[in-house]
Amino acid sequence: MFGFFKQRRRDQLRGEPFPAGWLEIIERNVPLYGRLPEPDRRELQGHVLVFLHEKHFEGCGGLELTDEIKLTIAAQACLLLLHRETDYYKRLITILVYPSAYMAHGVESLGGGVVLEGPQARLGEAWTDGVVVLSWDDVLRGAADIQDGQNVVLHEFAHQLDQEDGVADGAPILERRSSYVAWARALGAEYEQLREDEAQQRKTVLDTYGATNPAEFFAVATECFFEKPVQLRKKHPALYEELKEYYRQDPEQLLLAAAEPPDRFPKSPLP
Template sequence: MFAFFKQKKREQLREMLLPADWLEIIARNVPLYRRLPEPDRRELHGHVQVFLSEKHFEGCGGLEMTDEIRLTIAAQACLLLLHRETDYYKRLITILVYPRAYVAKGVESLGGGVVLEGSQARLGEAWTEGVVVLSWDDVLRGAADIRDGQNVVLHEFAHQLDQEDGLANGAPILERRSSYVAWARVLMDEYEQLREDETQQRRTVLDTYGATNPAEFFAVATECFFEKPTQLRKKHPALYAELKSYYRQDPEQLLAAAESPCLFPGQEVS
């Protein structure tokens, strides 16, 4: 019964229009939004309504929470949900936002059994216990440059998708059981290749932070998929195909459309 009423409420929220000033914030702060065709924008608006209704935002380190912060984060997080059945990051409860990079205790393996413990500056992190932590400065910076392959919101919310089954292993829940074999083969091959590229100090399309572990590889690949789609497809066609199938989106096509205004009359070009 609870699930029925929850679904009805979500349907009602998705039908609500976003206020004009909210739309202006999203269009200004999230250039990826400006690439979307109108049907995708409308779908995103509905997801944002649900996300804002169900998730709690909290400012940390003296940051005062505003609609701009909530909308800028929500719009990017919901970009990962387009065209798919979604439970809106079912494990996520709270988004903590710091004004800038924050310091947290961490443990880093240096190899050979050597472990470094201490404080580390972080831009964001995703906990399995229902929390995402973000730096507002870096949220804005990552959203503004849509060609550098680095977006902290996409990164941390990819982790949330990965962790929906309770494990952070680079394997999100897939629609069909038969898809896991190809997913594991392609992503593991690409992950091992990135590790080798990092060791050999080769230039890569993917950020070498993805060589840390399979979970970080999936998050880094997600950032690259949405922000550097053409480069990713050319250098890593199998990886691009797996991400395209999972996200049910083709960012390269959207990029081409955004650069050809005649395809979407009236659409703003980024």
């Protein structure tokens, strides 16, 4: 699967102690980390150590990189890798980080044959040639609010997973070939429903940006899966189940468990 020496090096990195100062940053900046059970936290720490060793970060627009920036991004990116055999975003080489929203050339279809081309403000983007671009302000904002279904790191790294086969089409590499039929059926139907809901201006759980194309739908659905799991499962159960199987996580159960008050009086066995 992965190279022997690469895998051995990764095993060594995952076994190293996680610096206490780094853990404080993640606990402060990434509230989703606090929902994880202890085994998942340890797994995430190991993934972060590998991620930081293998990926190159670069500050843009005058931004000076810090451990806080790299750890806040890495922890959220690695959340998508829990419980799965992973090659750590094999196509990704560099993460470019701007201080805030940045301008980039873009082409946008406005419908009716009208196309808008020119500079556009961006919060983040994922390129197929090994680059993710992020706005630090929006990384912090997206991480801090874990109930709005908007998280630029989860969004862009979902794109990276989608693009691992070289195509951005909303269909990441699945474990079994037989899974693609159910995936296409569920996500295809939900994508078309979101397009219709947007056209009719209906209120939706999913951000209507997901109606742009199947790739954006998968990225938006990933954000919603981790940040609004109860609403997503209630309104879109088939979509939730597909994402649950793919990510091998159940954020709804984690959220409900976190909301349960601890027993005031611990139970003891009867005499």
